[in-house]
Amino acid sequence: YKCAKAAWPYFRKQKYGRLISTASAAGLFGSFGQCNYSAAKLSQVGFTETLAKEGFKYNILCNVIAPIAASRMTATVMPPEVLDNLKPEWVVPLVACLVHSSNTDETGSIFEVGGGHMAKLRWERAKGALLRADDSFTPGALLKKWSNVSDFSQPEYPSGVANFMELLEQAQKLPANPPEEPIQYNGKVALITGGGAGLGRIYCLQFAKYGAKVVVNDLMDPEPVVQEIQKMGGQATGVKASAEEGEKVIEAAIKAFGRVDIIVNNAGILRDKAFNNMDDKMFQQVLDVHLRGTYKITKAAWPYMLKQKYGRIVNTTSTSGIYGNFGQANYAAAKCGILGFSRALAREGAKYNIYVNTIAPNAGTNMTRTIMPEEMVQAFKPDYVAPIVLALCSDKVPEPATGRLFETGSGWAGETRWQRSGGAQFPVDVKLEPEHVKQQWKKLLNFNDGRADNPSDPSAGTEKIMANMENRSGKKGAKGGDGDYLAKIEQAKNAKADGTDFSYTERDVILYNLGVGAKRTDLPLVFENDDRFMVLPTFGVIPTFNAVAPFSMADIVPNFSPMMLLHGEQYLEIRSFPIPTEATTTSYPKLVEVVDKGNAGLVVTGSTTKDKKSGKELFYNESTVFIRGSGGFGGPKKGGDRGAATRVYKP
Numbered sequence: 001y002k003c004a005k006a007a008w009p010y011f012r013k014q015k016y017g018r019l020i021s022t023a024s025a026a027g028l029f030g031s032f033g034q035c036n037y038s039a040a041k042l043s044q045v046g047f048t049e050t051l052a053k054e055g056f057k058y059n060i061l062c063n064v065i066a067p068i069a070a071s072r073m074t075a076t077v078m079p080p081e082v083l084d085n086l087k088p089e090w091v092v093p094l095v096a097c098l099v100h101s102s103n104t105d106e107t108g109s110i111f112e113v114g115g116g117h118m119a120k121l122r123w124e125r126a127k128g129a130l131l132r133a134d135d136s137f138t139p140g141a142l143l144k145k146w147s148n149v150s151d152f153s154q155p156e157y158p159s160g161v162a163n164f165m166e167l168l169e170q171a172q173k174l175p176a177n178p179p180e181e182p183i184q185y186n187g188k189v190a191l192i193t194g195g196g197a198g199l200g201r202i203y204c205l206q207f208a209k210y211g212a213k214v215v216v217n218d219l220m221d222p223e224p225v226v227q228e229i230q231k232m233g234g235q236a237t238g239v240k241a242s243a244e245e246g247e248k249v250i251e252a253a254i255k256a257f258g259r260v261d262i263i264v265n266n267a268g269i270l271r272d273k274a275f276n277n278m279d280d281k282m283f284q285q286v287l288d289v290h291l292r293g294t295y296k297i298t299k300a301a302w303p304y305m306l307k308q309k310y311g312r313i314v315n316t317t318s319t320s321g322i323y324g325n326f327g328q329a330n331y332a333a334a335k336c337g338i339l340g341f342s343r344a345l346a347r348e349g350a351k352y353n354i355y356v357n358t359i360a361p362n363a364g365t366n367m368t369r370t371i372m373p374e375e376m377v378q379a380f381k382p383d384y385v386a387p388i389v390l391a392l393c394s395d396k397v398p399e400p401a402t403g404r405l406f407e408t409g410s411g412w413a414g415e416t417r418w419q420r421s422g423g424a425q426f427p428v429d430v431k432l433e434p435e436h437v438k439q440q441w442k443k444l445l446n447f448n449d450g451r452a453d454n455p456s457d458p459s460a461g462t463e464k465i466m467a468n469m470e471n472r473s474g475k476k477g478a479k480g481g482d483g484d485y486l487a488k489i490e491q492a493k494n495a496k497a498d499g500t501d502f503s504y505t506e507r508d509v510i511l512y513n514l515g516v517g518a519k520r521t522d523l524p525l526v527f528e529n530d531d532r533f534m535v536l537p538t539f540g541v542i543p544t545f546n547a548v549a550p551f552s553m554a555d556i557v558p559n560f561s562p563m564m565l566l567h568g569e570q571y572l573e574i575r576s577f578p579i580p581t582e583a584t585t586t587s588y589p590k591l592v593e594v595v596d597k598g599n600a601g602l603v604v605t606g607s608t609t610k611d612k613k614s615g616k617e618l619f620y621n622e623s624t625v626f627i628r629g630s631g632g633f634g635g636p637k638k639g640g641d642r643g644a645a646t647r648v649y650k651p
Contacts, residue, residue: 030343042340049324119423128414140180422451
């Protein structure tokens, strides 16, 4: 913000500016253990999309990159052999294209880049579920149509808010909604921030109606809403405090009801101004109330939710955050930051039965009254947003029930997710220049060539970058070189590997055991001096990961691309038990078989792992990979009998 703010007047005066903000995969998808980083990085998206809208008429183009590159920061979390192929030089050519004067229209865009791979991301909005906007529009009625909420069969690719006036008109023409799926919150305690008016008040009343005990938090007087609930026969208590006083709010909830099960972070303010006229105070105020307030409330409640192994959290973003909005750089940054925070928190909470989702509501409230005509405020009743909030806080949302983003209002609710272009890939053994990127620019931006996908987690966000590590200029082309594949497959089957070493220590064993779910109380798995200290058998797949095969995939199937490779079955034999708790091993990969599936190839690789010192066999692995677009070479249509590896085992 500070750098952009200082430069903005000069950009406007000279009618020229190019701005690049840096996000990350952790921000785009949420990353375990990085709630702070994820929030900060995704906030760059909303902030930059807003600047793109404001700056375009002044020839100021603003874009976001999510790079993966070797740096002092990534050196702490990536192995050296990976970092060697993730040099910053692979990021700079894309940035050069975006900031060059020849770029006259690419703005408000998001790119992932690194290791010779580049792709564009955009928002994809589901058709969603539309229900009649009246008293029959309940959480249960929405749950009955939940499959429509995430129906991407007719998606939109928006740059702003949905047409809620049109949706409302359509909703009002529908018949009454079907009988609701019954839900109850008896025994549950629901905390609503900003609960004294607007959306928050409706949330409070609705939770009380369905049996929850309600904590009404508001900086203004929460008592009128508390009294409304009590007159309904419900239980409620008020906490007059800012959401930034999270500890105070949660302490009051625990004192009143002994627990907290549901949190709806709804408190907010607006301080709208064109970026050129916005001051630091206005920017910080909005970040404090929205983003920091959401963090403080959630942070204070988290230990209680962990202890009770239950929690439902709904955080509030905005279409201004998702798509950016003129005059709301502060609000967009805060709201998109909340989405990044929520996605990371969803990953941390899932195993403790704590679900975290995010909504972007469209409703007429006192806050939106400052930017909406009064007739629209009346048409967009908060009552038509509450159903999805209560549905998400129930135990009836189908899996995956956490980490998702929904837009809602006027009787409509739809999921929003990322779509990623197939992008452009460049050989990692050839220096990449901006001119190379420009040559592939149309391909990089193409979402309609059948290669687009919908990444949803950090690994999906980086898999194409990691896969491109095998893309080298010296490899044979798509036709597989000279000669027939069947002959090359036979040659590859007879090839012998030199063997690849892998060493591990007791420390590595402990880290592996912890990584697959061991707890600190499982001493045989986490304490090397325990008499029963052991390696979990599944560790046997690890030594083969970096083993060098005596053949090239590009030689044995046509049109090979690492982008098209999917890992299928994995077979493991333990050939020596107990497994050594530290050793140096040597793995010898071999080609087992290649199956022609018509539109794809199926490659099975076996690998024998031996103790280097004794020569004793420890493990045997068979790994099956499915390679799209690599069939039709005349090979066998069915795989052979590989003994135990292909036997069907009944549970």
